[in-house]
Amino acid sequence: MNRPSRRTVITASIVAVCVAVLGLFVVLEVRSAPEVSESSGAEDPRIVRADSHVLQEATEGSPVLVEFLDFECEACGALYPAIEQLREDFADEVKFVVRYLPLPSHLNSRNAAHAAEAAARQGQFEAMYRLLFETQTSWGESQEDMSPLFRTYAEELGLDLAQFDADVVSEDVAARVEADFQDAQSLGLSGTPSLFLDGEVIQPRTLGDFEDALERAVAAAG
Secondary structure: OOOOOOOOOOOHHHHHHHHHHHHHHHHHHHOOOOOOOOOOHHHOOOOOOOOOEEEEOEOOOOOEEEEEEOOOOHHHHHHHHHHHHHHHHOOEOOEEEEEEOOOOOOOOHHHHHHHHHHHHOOOOHHHHHHHHHHOHHHHOOOOOOOHHHHHHHHHHOOOOHHHHHHHHOOHHHHHHHHHHHHHHHHOOOOOOOEEEEOOEEEOOOOHHHHHHHHHHHHHHHO
16 A cells, blocks of 8 residues: 655654654664564464453554563653554554563562553553553652552542452462563563564664554555
């Protein structure tokens, strides 16, 4: 399908996104890409599982972008607005999936993942995902348990707090987060964000690189 390049029109929002993710792409440029061991590509269940959280669906056969993320990771926070822009630009053309990879070096990363998963049990994963990233600067890198703050987010989203309180400390939620973490470990991932496009590791150095990779994948899926 012929269409003009998405970069032919420069808007204030694009400029803002580019500024926000500049630091991220500097980090990605100097970090070695993970070596995925014995991956079976796009069909590898360690990359996408049936219960993986889908931020945005696309038409059948579309490319699949998977992000292993840590809600407390500054680079993931920097990537967030770019992902939101790309979701808008590639609506119905790319499926966006997220997996949990709470890094042990971040005190509240697993607490945040549990909050997101507990929200998911009430159909509000994406809403909690957004809140956690949009408020990251207010709780990230804290040396205190920020679970009470995450509970206020659940209240703000109108969740059933009794259910949220039970779920966020449940073995089921802990196991769900740990399953993602173990998949990441088996893939050799040690940092976030770690990105896969149709089962292959990608490491874009600029927002343009990211757009180009998605453009190529969409064209190949044709």
